[in-house]
Each structure stands twice: as structure tokens, then as C-alpha cells.
Amino acid sequence: MSGSYFLRRLLLAVPTLFGVAVIVFVLLRVVPGDPIAMMIPPGAGADDIENLRRVYGLDQPMLVQFTRWLSDVARGDFGVSINLRQDVGRLVLSRLPASLELAVVATALAVLSGGLLAIAGVYWRGRWPEAVVDGLTGLTLAIPDFLWGLVFILVLGVLLPVLPISGRLDPRQAIAFSSQFYLAESLLRGEFRVLGMLFTHLVLPAAALALPLMAVIARMLKTSLSEAMTQDYVLVARVKGFTRGRIILREALRNAMIPTVTLTGVQFTFLVGGTVLVERIFSYPGIGNMAIGAVISRDLPLIQGLILTFAALFIAINLLVDLTTVMLNPRVRHG
Amino acid sequence: MRAVLDIDDLHLRIGRMPVLRGVDLTVEAGQVHGLVGESGAGKTMVGRAVLGILPSAARITDGHVTFAGIDLINLPAASRRGLLGRRMSMIPQDPMTALNPVYRIGRQLTDVLRHSLGLGRQAARQRALELLEQVRIAEPGRVLRQYPHELSGGMRQRVLIASAFACGPEFIIADEPTTALDVTVQREILRLIRKLQQDKGTAILFVTHDLGVVAKICDRVSVIHSGRIVESGTASQLFAVPQHPYTKALFAATPRYDRPGNRLVPVPRQLTLRLLEDAAAYDQRRRMLRHA
Known part of the structure; x- marks a missing residue:
């Protein structure tokens, strides 16, 4: 490498x-x-x-x-939006941070919950928690992200109105930001009240996007973890007197992560694609929402600029995934 | 002689299939006890039953396994883990798959030292270096920093042997530790195991299908067929005057490098069939007894 x-x-x-x-x-x-x-x-x-x-x-x-x-x-000039009469580059850049924050939070949620589900399923193999894990991943795999978005709005926004269902911030609050990365900025500044507000707005669209990815990660990681648990090095670790939990976390997990990261990288591009509909549903001001507007008004320069941005994003993600795989696997690192 | 391991009438099934049908075996302190048999005879399952690492479908249905006076069959899992690594360990069959590919050798040697002996990071590293020297690995400092794929099969088996002897156990199960190696490496590894075993006074249950290996390393031998010990004795006794027809057939079937002209004689079909019929009849008797 x-x-x-x-x-x-x-x-x-x-x-x-x-x-x-x-x-x-x-x-x-x-x-x-x-x-x-x-x-x-x-x-x-x-x-x-x-x-x-x-x-x-x-x-x-x-x-x-x-x-x-x-x-x-x-030369860095993406033209002028026909519909919005503004520079396409500037328009995309003003919306991109919101989408990136949404995608990163959704991925973090998916990786954490999917990873925990897989580990729990393997740890309690053959007992009821495994059945719960399998049922949950089956359910979340079967329902697409935008449908989760609608379910969340109905349940947590309308029937039990506990969370905001649109936008990035409460429009009644005037908060000055120096960048478009609201979440990162308030985190760095230590403004936890603002951070909390941003998060309540972000959590539903992020969860809607995260659930299908979580299911994919949970299922893939569970399969490769079970695979790894049958390997000879796990037998050797058992004879060293290690507990099952330690063996899963410290012997099998890293091996099982290699195929999972590769697959998650591919699935992550679906998540970015999913932002288009989910941002629309939650009126979230990201590039996905902007893309739908651009397509409806046949705003050619803006569509072109947005699609190039999505493509660049996919390439960057794939590169990142490959680098992660290489870091996890010493055989490739030295090869 | 003091017995380290005593297996008494051990019965084991995988699913509904009987695999062990009353195994009796005693390993004495400081001795190498060979367990010889053909594929499927149940020899690996004996080792795994002792270590408590049976496949999930396997069940021990009857019998006793006693290690240094401790009843292993009814031992709680936590107490068993306390024995493993520290007082009992294993040399695995295939060194190519028995080391974790994503971690350095150093970590895989020191983890058991830190876990079982409670050594600190530095002390464990020091001990790991000594262990690698004991298994005659040149440049142990460098090997500690290497990954398994950077080592040859023989080197990996040396690392695994070092790991098995790491905490000074009283008893080791060696499950065909030389089968995956080529012949020249095999001899070195056998000598190494024998030397370490004698220096440290460790008892070994040496599982193998290879009578040549048995002759080189074992003090006592048990021959296993269809889940039962058919003959047991000192190695010299067994090699000089084998009693059981299956043992005799096994000797006849062993290729001899020193007599290259001889034809290979397979174990006679009639004998195998008779032993299998015996086993089936035995299973039936047990079933009837259980239902009676």
C-alpha cells in the first residue's frame, strides 16, 4: 500500500x-x-x-x-441555474454541507446499531436474542428509507408530536453560523443547546436513511462473524481460556469487518442516493432536495452540477472504503 | 505413576450419531500418550471433549473425564476457562489457519501470558522472546513484529508450540501437529515437542494417524477404532507384539521408507466391517438398555 x-x-x-x-x-x-x-x-x-x-x-x-x-x-465554472438565476457552484456548495452532515450521522447510526445487532446475534447464537436480531434485520431490510421517513413523520411527528419533522433548525430561532456545517460548528464551539436542536431535527431523516443500511451491515457482519467463529484461530483462542465475548470482539470482529466494510461502502452509495427522497420528505435543505427541484424545473446546469457532485462523492467514498479495507487487512497492506 | 488425565467410559454423539462408544484412556504425568486411529475413528473428538471445545451439535452422553482430580464434564464454564491456557493447552493441527491473520505474532503470544499469568506488557514481551528462543526461532524480536502470513508453516507451528507451552501447563493435547507440514519439517517439530515436553515434564495426548510419528515420540499408545479403544500399551510393547488384529493390520498398512519394494497392504475390508458391525451391535445394546 x-x-x-x-x-x-x-x-x-x-x-x-x-x-x-x-x-x-x-x-x-x-x-x-x-x-x-x-x-x-x-x-x-x-x-x-x-x-x-x-x-x-x-x-x-x-x-x-x-x-x-x-x-x-x-475552470471551476458550473454555469448559472436557469431557474434560480444563481451560480451553480455556489448553490451546490451552500447545500452540500447539510447533506454531508445528514449522511455522516446516518452512517454512524447504521454502523453502530448494525454492528451491535450483529455482535449480539452471534454472542447469543441459537437463543432468543438471535431471533430478535434476525427478525429486526429482515423487517428493516424489507422497508425502504423513504417509507421509514413517512412512518416516522406519522408516528413521532403527528400522532406523538415529540420531534420536529422538517428543516434543519427551528425557523423561529435566529442563529448565526459562519459555515454551512452547522453540526460540526456548534460541536466545535461547544454550543450544546444548538447542537441538541440540530440533532432533534436530524435524527428522524438520519434514522430513516440508517435503517436499511443498518440491516445490511447487521446481516453481513453477523454472517462473517459466524464464519470467523468457526476458524481454527478461534478454537486456539478458546483453548487460551478467553471468554466468548472477548473472542468475538478481539479475535473474530476484525477479520469479519473486512468483507463487511467492502459491502458497506457499496451500500453507502445507496444511502447517499436515498438522501434525495428523504431530504424531500423532511424538507431538509440539502443537495438531494435541491436535485428534485432542479429536475422538476428542468434546470439543466443545476442538474449537471448536482450529478457531478454526487459522482465525485461516490468516488471519494469508494476510495475511503478501499483504504479502510487495506488498513484492516495486513495481507493486502504488505502485498 | 500419577495420572494427569483419566477418561473413563466416555460416550459422545454428534446429532444422533454415536462417535465415541466408551473410550477409556489414562495419560500419566510427564508422558506422551499416542492416540492412533484412522479418519473418523473419533480421535479428534476425544481431545476436543477434554478441552471442552466440542462442535455445537456434539453431546457427551455418558462417562467421566478427570483432569488432576477435577471432574471436567460437570465443571462450570468459568472454572474451565481458568484451567485452559494455564494448566491445559493445545497444539493445533494446521498452523496455516490457527494463527489470527490480522494480528502480529507478538500479540498472539503475549495475550495468553497476560491473561493467564497476569503479566504486564513488558514482562509478557520478555517471556514471549524467551519462548520463541526455546522453540529455536532465530531473530525472535523480529518475528514478534511479524504477521502470520510472513512466516512459513514450520515457523508458525513453532509459534503455536511456544504458545501452547507458554504458561507451563501440565497437560497438552497435540492434534496431528505435524500432518500439515512436509516431512523434513515434521521431524524437527517432533523433536522440538519431545524436547520441550521432557524439559518441562509436560504430559501430552498426541493424536495422530501416523504410526511412524508414534514410534518417534510416544511413551504409551492407544489405538482407537469406531469410537472405542481397541488396544492400549507401552509403545515398545505395542510395536513388538501387537495384540489386536486391527493394530496388526494398521502396522501392515504403514508405508515403510526403509523397505521401498514392499506393496501397500490396506486394512482388510472384512476386519473393518467386523469392527463396524461390533460398534453397531454395541449401539443397539445400549439403546435397548436405555429403554429397558
């Missing part, structure tokens, strides 16, 4: 992103739906439409449009 490997992976991201850019650009112009048609008032004349098309460069051949856009992107 060396820096050159890392560098190679980073370089490989460039053609991947280029491919994504081509596909998105072409698809958006092939599928029906016209951004100009979405913005003109009823009764506008044909030349008004022509005018608008010229303003946004939509009258040019697709290849010309694409090269123009790509050279702008290469």
Missing part, C-alpha cells in the same frame, strides 16, 4: 467523472422536457422562446454546448 496507489486511484477519477458528465449531458437533452417551456408564462410568442433559448445557449448544436460547458467546468 503506497502513495502511488492512492495517486493512481485519484487520477482514475478524472475519466470516470468525464464519463458521468457525457452521459448526464446527453441524457438531459435526449429525454423530453424543456427548461424554457417550464419558465415561460402562458401565451409567450415563438420569438420570445427563441430569445430565451439563445440566452442560455440552448440553440447551439449539442457538441458545441457540451464543449463550452466542459471547458467552463474545467
Whole structure:
């Protein structure tokens, strides 16, 4: 494992992103739906439409449009949103931190609860807690994240109104932040009242996103933990007089984590995809919510910018997962 | 002679299948006791029953296992863990899979020292270095920092032997410790086990299918077939005048490097069938007795 490997992976991201850019650009112009048609008032004349098309460069051949856009992107200019009339780069950056915080909290919840479930299931193998774990993972695996979101809103927001169900903060509270990373910022500043408020807003969408991922982690880790518990080194550890708990946590877990981390990395990209609907349901101001708005108004530059952001995020996650696997596995580290 | 381990009429089933049918075996202090038998004879299960690491489907249905005066069958799990590592340990069969691939050798040697003897980090490291020297590993300091995949099979088995002898146990179960190694390494490992055993006065139950290995290392031998000891005696006695027809057949079936012209003689089919019929008849008698 060396820096050159890392560098190679980073370089490989460039053609991947280029491919994504081509596909998105072409698809958006092939599928029906016209951004100009979405913005003109009823009764506008044909030349008004022509005018608008010229303003946004939509009258040019697709290849010309694409090269123009790509050279702008290469210089860090993602164009101007047709619908919101603002710089796409700035728009995305203003919303990205909210989504990242949501995704990180959801992942943390999923990893913690999934890990605990798997360990409990293996520790009490063949007894009732294992059945509870299996039932729970089956249930959470079967229900998608957005449905959990609706269930949470109904139960914890409406029937038993204990938690807020929309937004990132209480709109009646005016709190000044110097960045968009509200959670990280209030944590660093030690403002725990604000932190608590942020968290009550975050916990339901995060839990909705976390549950399916938790199920995947729990099931995968439980399988590989059970596998690891049949290995000879576990037998040797038993003969050393170690307790079952110690053997699971200190002998089997690290081995079992290797396949689980790989799979979790793949599943994590589904979580990021899931933010789109879940952010919408909870009116959470992230890039997922913004993406739905952009698609509805056929806001081509904004959609393109958002999709490139999602793609970059996926690549970064995959790189992180691979690095983690390498760190866990000495055989790969030395190979 | 004082008995370290006494197995008396041990019966064991895996699921509904009888695997051990009344095993009697006594291992005396400071001796190497060979347990010889073909695949499926139940020899590994004897070792695992003693250590209390049976597969989950296995049940001990009858009999006694006594270790240094302690009844192992009815021993609470916590007390058993107190014995394991400290007073009893194991040399496993396959050194390639018996070390945890994600941890350094140092950790895998010191953990049992710290756990069983309560040594501190430094003292355990020091002791681990001595142990590696005792199993004749060159550069023990470097090996402590290595991962299992960086060592050869023979080296790994040396590490596992060091780990088995680490806390100075009175009794070790060696389950085919040389089967996975090639022949030249086998001889060195056997010599090493014998030397450590004699220096420390450890008793060993040496499970193997290889009579050549038995001749090299064992003081006493028990021959096991279909879950029963068919013959037991000192190694020299057994090799000189084997009594049971199965033991004789086993000797005849052993390939001899010193007589390369000889043809291999398998254990006669008639004999195997007769032994299996005996076992089946035995099972039936026990069933009838239980229902009577």
C-alpha cells in the first residue's frame, strides 16, 4: 500500500467523472422536457422562446454546448441555474454541507446499531436474542428509507408530536453560523443547546436513511462473524481460556469487518442516493432536495452540477472504503 | 505413576450419531500418550471433549473425564476457562489457519501470558522472546513484529508450540501437529515437542494417524477404532507384539521408507466391517438398555 496507489486511484477519477458528465449531458437533452417551456408564462410568442433559448445557449448544436460547458467546468465554472438565476457552484456548495452532515450521522447510526445487532446475534447464537436480531434485520431490510421517513413523520411527528419533522433548525430561532456545517460548528464551539436542536431535527431523516443500511451491515457482519467463529484461530483462542465475548470482539470482529466494510461502502452509495427522497420528505435543505427541484424545473446546469457532485462523492467514498479495507487487512497492506 | 488425565467410559454423539462408544484412556504425568486411529475413528473428538471445545451439535452422553482430580464434564464454564491456557493447552493441527491473520505474532503470544499469568506488557514481551528462543526461532524480536502470513508453516507451528507451552501447563493435547507440514519439517517439530515436553515434564495426548510419528515420540499408545479403544500399551510393547488384529493390520498398512519394494497392504475390508458391525451391535445394546 503506497502513495502511488492512492495517486493512481485519484487520477482514475478524472475519466470516470468525464464519463458521468457525457452521459448526464446527453441524457438531459435526449429525454423530453424543456427548461424554457417550464419558465415561460402562458401565451409567450415563438420569438420570445427563441430569445430565451439563445440566452442560455440552448440553440447551439449539442457538441458545441457540451464543449463550452466542459471547458467552463474545467475552470471551476458550473454555469448559472436557469431557474434560480444563481451560480451553480455556489448553490451546490451552500447545500452540500447539510447533506454531508445528514449522511455522516446516518452512517454512524447504521454502523453502530448494525454492528451491535450483529455482535449480539452471534454472542447469543441459537437463543432468543438471535431471533430478535434476525427478525429486526429482515423487517428493516424489507422497508425502504423513504417509507421509514413517512412512518416516522406519522408516528413521532403527528400522532406523538415529540420531534420536529422538517428543516434543519427551528425557523423561529435566529442563529448565526459562519459555515454551512452547522453540526460540526456548534460541536466545535461547544454550543450544546444548538447542537441538541440540530440533532432533534436530524435524527428522524438520519434514522430513516440508517435503517436499511443498518440491516445490511447487521446481516453481513453477523454472517462473517459466524464464519470467523468457526476458524481454527478461534478454537486456539478458546483453548487460551478467553471468554466468548472477548473472542468475538478481539479475535473474530476484525477479520469479519473486512468483507463487511467492502459491502458497506457499496451500500453507502445507496444511502447517499436515498438522501434525495428523504431530504424531500423532511424538507431538509440539502443537495438531494435541491436535485428534485432542479429536475422538476428542468434546470439543466443545476442538474449537471448536482450529478457531478454526487459522482465525485461516490468516488471519494469508494476510495475511503478501499483504504479502510487495506488498513484492516495486513495481507493486502504488505502485498 | 500419577495420572494427569483419566477418561473413563466416555460416550459422545454428534446429532444422533454415536462417535465415541466408551473410550477409556489414562495419560500419566510427564508422558506422551499416542492416540492412533484412522479418519473418523473419533480421535479428534476425544481431545476436543477434554478441552471442552466440542462442535455445537456434539453431546457427551455418558462417562467421566478427570483432569488432576477435577471432574471436567460437570465443571462450570468459568472454572474451565481458568484451567485452559494455564494448566491445559493445545497444539493445533494446521498452523496455516490457527494463527489470527490480522494480528502480529507478538500479540498472539503475549495475550495468553497476560491473561493467564497476569503479566504486564513488558514482562509478557520478555517471556514471549524467551519462548520463541526455546522453540529455536532465530531473530525472535523480529518475528514478534511479524504477521502470520510472513512466516512459513514450520515457523508458525513453532509459534503455536511456544504458545501452547507458554504458561507451563501440565497437560497438552497435540492434534496431528505435524500432518500439515512436509516431512523434513515434521521431524524437527517432533523433536522440538519431545524436547520441550521432557524439559518441562509436560504430559501430552498426541493424536495422530501416523504410526511412524508414534514410534518417534510416544511413551504409551492407544489405538482407537469406531469410537472405542481397541488396544492400549507401552509403545515398545505395542510395536513388538501387537495384540489386536486391527493394530496388526494398521502396522501392515504403514508405508515403510526403509523397505521401498514392499506393496501397500490396506486394512482388510472384512476386519473393518467386523469392527463396524461390533460398534453397531454395541449401539443397539445400549439403546435397548436405555429403554429397558
